[in-house]
Amino acid sequence: MDFTERIEAYVRGEMTEEEARAFEELRASDPAVDQKVVAYENFVGQIKYYGKRRQLLSEMNAIHEELDVAALTAEVMPAASMIRVLWAKYKMNAAVAASVAIVAVFATLFSTGFFAKTSAIASDNIALRREMSREITTKVKRSQNEILKNIKATTKAPADPAIFGGTGFALTTDGLIVTNYHVVKDADSVYIQNNDGESFKASTIYSYPAYDIAVLKVTDGAFRTLKPLPYTFKKSTSDLGEDVFTYGFPKDDLVFSKGYLSSRTGYSGDTTEYQVDISVNPGSSGGPLLDSKGNIIGVIKGKSSRTDGASFAIKSGYLIEAIESIPKDSLGKNRKLSLNGKNTLANLSRKDQIKKIQDYIYMVKVY
Numbered sequence: 001m002d003f004t005e006r007i008e009a010y011v012r013g014e015m016t017e018e019e020a021r022a023f024e025e026l027r028a029s030d031p032a033v034d035q036k037v038v039a040y041e042n043f044v045g046q047i048k049y050y051g052k053r054r055q056l057l058s059e060m061n062a063i064h065e066e067l068d069v070a071a072l073t074a075e076v077m078p079a080a081s082m083i084r085v086l087w088a089k090y091k092m093n094a095a096v097a098a099s100v101a102i103v104a105v106f107a108t109l110f111s112t113g114f115f116a117k118t119s120a121i122a123s124d125n126i127a128l129r130r131e132m133s134r135e136i137t138t139k140v141k142r143s144q145n146e147i148l149k150n151i152k153a154t155t156k157a158p159a160d161p162a163i164f165g166g167t168g169f170a171l172t173t174d175g176l177i178v179t180n181y182h183v184v185k186d187a188d189s190v191y192i193q194n195n196d197g198e199s200f201k202a203s204t205i206y207s208y209p210a211y212d213i214a215v216l217k218v219t220d221g222a223f224r225t226l227k228p229l230p231y232t233f234k235k236s237t238s239d240l241g242e243d244v245f246t247y248g249f250p251k252d253d254l255v256f257s258k259g260y261l262s263s264r265t266g267y268s269g270d271t272t273e274y275q276v277d278i279s280v281n282p283g284s285s286g287g288p289l290l291d292s293k294g295n296i297i298g299v300i301k302g303k304s305s306r307t308d309g310a311s312f313a314i315k316s317g318y319l320i321e322a323i324e325s326i327p328k329d330s331l332g333k334n335r336k337l338s339l340n341g342k343n344t345l346a347n348l349s350r351k352d353q354i355k356k357i358q359d360y361i362y363m364v365k366v367y
Contacts, residue, residue, distance in 0.1 A: 177216040
């Protein structure tokens with residue numbers, strides 16, 4: 001209770017400068033504290049939204065009760081015929097005046113750069129879901145590599161091209177995959193495709209929109225159990241300047257990118273994210289972000305349209321929190337989810353690390 005009261009005092013700005021500074025240092029050093037602060041802020045925001053909504057409904061009901069519908073009807077109805085007469089007489093003048101007004105308004109907005117500013121704000125944080133159907137319709141021929149992939153595929157995805165695509169990676173050896181929520185949002189069906197071109201039917205068993213996390217479960221009988229995962233999931237916050245890399249599907253085969261952690265906060269100071277100086281593109285969403293020892297420290301989410309190279313990744317601590325929130329009945333009967341605790345990548349070269357994790361990275365296809 002004392003700690004909850006401290007969080008409340010911090011969020012409300014009731015701490016002294018010294019207390020607030022000490023609390024922020026604690027929050028930066030302890031991901032569990034930071035998670036609790038974010039959860040509290042989300043909870044308070046929901047309560048405030050609910051209160052405003054209830055107040056608006058109450059005010060609308062009070063206004064409705066004060067209305068004399070019968071009197072209003074009697075007052076308005078006799079004037080209807082006069083309104084029609086006036087409209088028939090002056091509708092051309094009114095149309096011309098309205099057109100002039102609209103043109104004037106839009107001219108003013110264009111001259112002040114309103115639309116340019118609005119567009120810039122809306123596109124500042126770009127989600128990296130890949131529009132696959134648009135890409136496929138522009139292709140006249142498939143590459144020889146793609147044909148070979150289809151020949152090797154034991155399970156075929158639908159003949160029609162996927163609408164969206166992204167990246168996912170294995171949480172377990174038996175078919176649990178994590179990706180971004182925005183990749184699979186509103187999907188009718190989902191398939192995953194491995195590095196050999198094999199496609200498998202999957203379903204979304206859990207989503208955590210607040211952290212942009214979704215967990216998929218392979219439901220295809222042709223899916224083969226994987227070897228033990230080579231990577232682990234880092235619980236603590238990573239350091240600035242740390243070398244990182246990611247592996248994903250911004251195109252039809254795996255793409256490797258490397259960079260460094262440039263900020264402990266993400267878009268607009270979001271404490272659930274890292275800012276990473278790394279090259280990512282549409283289709284990279286949901287890909288793993290790993291440190292030099294092969295620990296997963298985050299999940300690629302998006303990039304900035306204003307700052308070159310600035311990308312964002314959900315911190316692994318919040319990924320773990322989302323995974324631990326999965327209801328037991330979603331996993332299946334008598335099944336318990338436990339994350340891998342053994343890292344076999346730490347002492348390998350980057351080239352060997354990449355070779356070892358490529359079988360655990362998937363293209364996510366949304367139909």
